[in-house]
Amino acid sequence: SNFDILNLLFSKNTILVEGVTEELYINTLFNKDTAAINDIVVISIGQTGFTTFMDIWLSLHKRDNTYRLAIIKDYDNHEKSKQKHLDYQNENMNIKVAITDNYTFEDDFVKTDDNLTKLNELYEVSFDEGTMISKLNEDKSQSIYDICNGINNNVQFSIPKHIESVINWFKNEKN
Numbered sequence: 001s002n003f004d005i006l007n008l009l010f011s012k013n014t015i016l017v018e019g020v021t022e023e024l025y026i027n028t029l030f031n032k033d034t035a036a037i038n039d040i041v042v043i044s045i046g047q048t049g050f051t052t053f054m055d056i057w058l059s060l061h062k063r064d065n066t067y068r069l070a071i072i073k074d075y076d077n078h079e080k081s082k083q084k085h086l087d088y089q090n091e092n093m094n095i096k097v098a099i100t101d102n103y104t105f106e107d108d109f110v111k112t113d114d115n116l117t118k119l120n121e122l123y124e125v126s127f128d129e130g131t132m133i134s135k136l137n138e139d140k141s142q143s144i145y146d147i148c149n150g151i152n153n154n155v156q157f158s159i160p161k162h163i164e165s166v167i168n169w170f171k172n173e174k175n
Contacts, residue, residue: 004043011041015070021144028148054088070096070166074104096169098162106136113158
């Protein structure tokens with residue numbers, strides 16, 4: 001049995017993400033704020049399309065609002081894919097789809113509030129947005145490790161709004 005598939009099917013609250021970057025980041029946020037939410041499973045699916053996973057999940061939970069599924073994906077300049085995924089949210093109260101405003105997570109992370117300033121302090125550099133985004137994309141594993149380590153050491157990065165909207169949805173707050 002694939003443990004991730006079992007988690008997808010039977011966990012009450014699930015977040016599907018494209019890759020390990022978002023998985024590590026979101027789990028770090030949850031671990032840092034243990035009072036907020038502690039019953040959400042974050043699963044990295046290793047691809048950009050989620051419709052098959054949503055179809056499988058809906059075959060079990062379409063009418064059961066005690067189960068909730070969130071999708072966090074990159075925009076990747078694919079408007080058609082964005083709309084296709086948002087249609088699932090529009091048609092199902094127990095699905096939330098959140099998509100970056102910019103190309104990827106790294107773009108949105110750098111462009112959120114004063115994250116660029118905090119990243120420059122973390123790396124002891126003075127990069128502009130484009131250069132910092134390139135740096136984060138050069139070695140995504142190391143970059144997310146550095147960011148998560150910073151969070152664990154009380155660097156107060158701002159959460160990109162697409163991820164914050166999912167967290168608020170699970171908390172039943174305005175999103």
